[in-house]
Amino acid sequence: MGMFDKFKNLFQKENKEEVEKYxxxxxxxxxxxxxxxxxxxxxHNRIDEAYYEELEDILIEADIGVNTVIHFIDQLRARVKKENIVTASDLKEIIVDxxxxxxVQNQIIVNKINYSQEGPTVVLFVGVNGVGKTTTIGKLAYQIKQQGKKVLLIAGDTFRAGAxxxxxxxxxxxxxxxxxxxxADPASVIYDGxxxxxxxxxxxxxIDTAGRLQNKVNLMNELEKINKVIGKIIPNAPHETLLVMDATTGQNGIQQAKSFQEITNITGIVLTKLDGTAKGGIVLAIKDSVGIPVKYVGLGEKKEDLRVFDIEKYIYGLFKEMDEEK
Ligand SMILES: Nc1nc2c(ncn2[C@@H]2O[C@H](COP(=O)(O)OP(=O)(O)OP(=O)(O)O)[C@@H](O)[C@H]2O)c(=O)[nH]1
Ligand SMILES: [Mg+2]
Structure with a gap:
């Protein structure tokens, strides 16, 4: 049984509402x-060079990212050879696999928040402006609160009017x-909080932060200051620094992730606005080219619209109709 059928069976047993969200x-x-x-x-009846070329274009258009696509096509070629696959329709299942x-790349993907054993768990949100930091905090607060936990929000964005x-x-x-x-200064609000x-x-x-586009040195200094204050009050915190990225910005988002990675320790990515883009392939590119796992995805603007990222649901959501049209 291929990966696709496995996912399908899995989700027939799952909570319907959860699968539908994806x-x-x-x-x-x-x-x-x-x-x-x-x-x-x-x-294309047969798998030939023209087939691979067109497939490459389709994947790049879905924003999977050139390097990831090249890597992917290489893997596919190797498998076609090894398993003697001749027709294009047989290849569809393999593509999902x-x-x-x-x-996954042989890693165990940890997509849960790293909760602290003792004392408050601190999660810092960073990202350029408008990506959805504040909205994500609201949605995550709603989720954590529902689990019976006591949640505090800190308005570390003291810059933007209305924040x-x-x-x-x-x-x-x-x-x-x-x-x-x-x-006030962000560090001072964070201290009080x-x-x-x-x-x-x-x-x-x-903790919410400002998303203004500063130069890298300023941003680095500010994050350093914020991290210092956090660590002083709660040792080993922040337990998570989540970089919020807007899926509709495509490959630009990848560049942002790389820049942030250079200046601070990003532990996970929240990919927002996946509902508003045809370029959802970016999830694969982030993991392949930045190496940071996507921990959450934003699938809408309401408080219920945040999900722990699940690669199986994601791939099933992507290929569902392929099965229906078979
Ligand atoms: N469709 C959709 N819209 C979203 C999602 N997440 C956030 N938004 C919208 O994106 C816009 C910007 O969100 P904010 O949360 O204000 O973004 P921010 O990163 O805090 O912005 P700044 O504070 O200005 O840096 C809002 O209109 C949100 O409703 C999502 O997952 N899907
Ligand atoms: Mg904000």
Whole structure:
């Protein structure tokens, strides 16, 4: 049984609503990707050079990234040879398999938050402006709160007008407390927030930061200062630094991830707006070219629209209609 059928069986037993979220969120990517793949299969009976070339284009258009695509096609060629695959329709299943393999690459993918054994778990959110940091914090607060944990939000974005109010709205929506201070330095708000979190035994602290596009040195200095304050109050914190990336920015996002990786220790990626793009292939490119796992995906603007990233659901969501059209 191929990977695709395995996923399919798995999800028939799963919570329907969970699978549907991925289905809907990946609709745009799937429509483009699967229909192109089906056309390609119809056009080419046999697997030849022209087939590979067109497949390469389709994958690049889905934003899988040139290097990842080259690596992927090499793997595919090797498998075609080894398993004596001749027809393009037999290759469709193998494509699903290989996508999974490229993502997992013999590693155990940890996509859960690294919770601290003792004291508050601190999660810092970074990323350029407009990617969805504040919204993600709201959604994650909602999720963690539902697990019965005490959550504190810290408005470390003291730069953008309206940023504090936006976080406060999320605080209300999710019944979580928010620490803020007008016209203050981010490090000072974070200091106050973490003191409160320790004193009042919060389980999880989510820290918002400003996403203004600064030069790298400024950004590095600011993050250093923030990390220093955090570490001083809660040793070994932040337990996670999540880089928020907008899936609709495609390959630009990959560059952002590389830049952030150079200046601070990113432990995971949140890929937002996957519902708004036909380029959902970016998930594979991030893992392959940046080496940081995608921990969460944003599949909409509402508080329920965040999911722990699951490669199996993702691939199933991407190829679902391929099966229906078989
Ligand atoms: N469709 C969709 N929209 C999203 C998602 N995540 C965030 N958004 C929207 O993206 C816009 C920007 O989100 P913010 O959370 O304000 O982004 P930010 O990174 O905090 O922005 P700055 O504070 O300006 O740096 C908002 O309109 C959000 O509703 C998502 O997963 N899907
Ligand atoms: Mg924000």
């Amino acid at each position: 289905d809907v969120g990946l609709e745009k990517t799937r429509k483009e990707f699967t229909s192109k793949l089906n056309l390609l299969t119809m056009k 290989e996508m999974f393999i490229i993502y 504090v109010e936006q976080l406060m709205e999320w605080g209300e929506r999710t019944s979580c407390d928010v620490v803020y201070k007008m016209e 973490l003191e409160k979190a320790k004193k009042e035994s919060y389980d999880v602290v989510l």
